Amino acid sequence: MKTNEMSLKIAESKLLKSLLLAVLVAPGLAMAEETSPFSANVGVTTDYVFRGISQTSANPALQGGIDYAHASGLYAGVWGSNVSWITDFGATGSASLELDTYFGFRNTLDNEFSYDVGFIRYNYPGSYTPVAGTAKADTDEVYMAAGYKWISAKFSYGLGQFLTVPGASGTHYLEANANVPLGDSGFTFGAHIGKQTYKGSAADGLALAGFDPTYRDYKLSVSKDFSGFVVTLAYTDTNARAGGFYTTLAGKDLARSTAVLSVSRAF
Numbered sequence: 731m732k733t734n735e736m737s738l739k740i741a742e743s744k745l746l747k748s749l750l751l752a753v754l755v756a757p758g759l760a761m762a763e764e765t766s767p768f769s770a771n772v773g774v775t776t777d778y779v780f781r782g783i784s785q786t787s788a789n790p791a792l793q794g795g796i797d798y799a800h801a802s803g804l805y806a807g808v809w810g811s812n813v814s815w816i817t818d819f820g821a822t823g824s825a826s827l828e829l830d831t832y833f834g835f836r837n838t839l840d841n842e843f844s845y846d847v848g849f850i851r852y853n854y855p856g857s858y859t860p861v862a863g864t865a866k867a868d869t870d871e872v873y874m875a876a877g878y879k880w881i882s883a884k885f886s887y888g889l890g891q892f893l894t895v896p897g898a899s900g901t902h903y904l905e906a907n908a909n910v911p912l913g914d915s916g917f918t919f920g921a922h923i924g925k926q927t928y929k930g931s932a933a934d935g936l937a938l939a940g941f942d943p944t945y946r947d948y949k950l951s952v953s954k955d956f957s958g959f960v961v962t963l964a965y966t967d968t969n970a971r972a973g974g975f976y977t978t979l980a981g982k983d984l985a986r987s988t989a990v991l992s993v994s995r996a997f
Contacts, residue, residue: 770796771809773994778811781903781926782947782968783976784984785813785828793994795830805848806833816854816867816894818978823858825867834873844882846875852893863932865891881908892928895936895943900929920951920964936975945970945985964990 771794777784778791785791795809809830816825834848854867869892875884883906892898905924912919928936928943936943951964970976970985977983 767799767801768796769799769997770794771994771996773992775990775992777988777990778813779964779966779988779990781924782945782949782966782970782985783815784988785811785815787814787818787978787982787984788988789814803835803837804833805836807831813854815978815984816858818980818982818984819894820861820979821858821864821894823856825854825856825858827855829853829855836875842879844875844877846873846884848873850886860894863896864894865896867894869893880910882906888929895928895930896932898928898930898933901933902927902929916954918953920949920953920962922949922951923947940971941975942971943975945976947985958995960994960996962990962992962994964992966990 773793775791775793777788778786778793791811791813793809793811795807797805797807799805809832811828812826813828814826817823830850830852832848832850834846836844836846836848838844850871850873852867852869852871860866870889871886872889873884873886875882877883884904886903886905888898888901890897890899892901895901903924903926905922908919908921910919910921911917923946925946926944933943945968947966947968949964949966951962953960953962965987967987968976968985972983972986974985976985
């Protein structure tokens with residue numbers, strides 16, 4: 731059993747490394763044709779926080795992705811990161827990789843209004859057995875967003891099971907974001923507020939048992955571009971109850987307030 735788990739972890743590690751290698755190769759391909767629709771990004775962070783919840787139990791993450799964007803507004807991409815939350819909550823086996831695939835249509839109008847509609851699938855490859863009463867972590871969402879200059883709002887709607895909660899169709903996330911350039915300093919100030927609302931009988935049962943998965947999250951950040959390397963310092967917090975749904979078997983609260991430092995590079 732241990733040999734199989736080790737093999738799976740090695741395979742997942744190779745998959746993430748292959749993605750990051752593709753990220754590093756993509757810029758070379760783009761240089762061959764100045765109008766290439768492909769772009770790539772790679773980054774490292776002290777903690778992978780998604781919607782206010784740590785996905786790595788406050789440990790670092792290596793991340794990267796590749797995007798295709800057509801002049802018409804159509805786009806598609808893939809993005810990956812290491813994670814640990816699935817096994818942190820008791821699933822047995824190997825599930826240490828998140829690999830997202832997405833596509834959509836977006837555009838910015840002459841009056842500086844923008845819009846974006848699309849689909850994303852959060853994939854968690856690996857061989858693992860979910861905790862009794864829960865589902866696999868793979869999750870599908872559709873989303874729509876609208877923005878004006880430096881402010882935007884986005885609504886994401888779950889299509890079925892949602893991050894191990896079964897029968898959760900209709901689960902949704904509503905967020906508002908602002909990214910304000912601070913004059914000519916090169917710094918950008920960011921502010922975010924969101925609410926993750928779970929739907930379905932399983933989620934209702936969790937709430938009645940004192941493990942309500944619905945919560946709000948908040949984030950403040952400041953970032954600066956240093957010759958193509960974007961350094962960001964962020965502070966995140968939620969109103970999720972300590973000891974509730976987002977507390978691991980080891981007693982770690984993944985929804986607690988935290989500061990995160992990250993460095994990323996887009997090509």
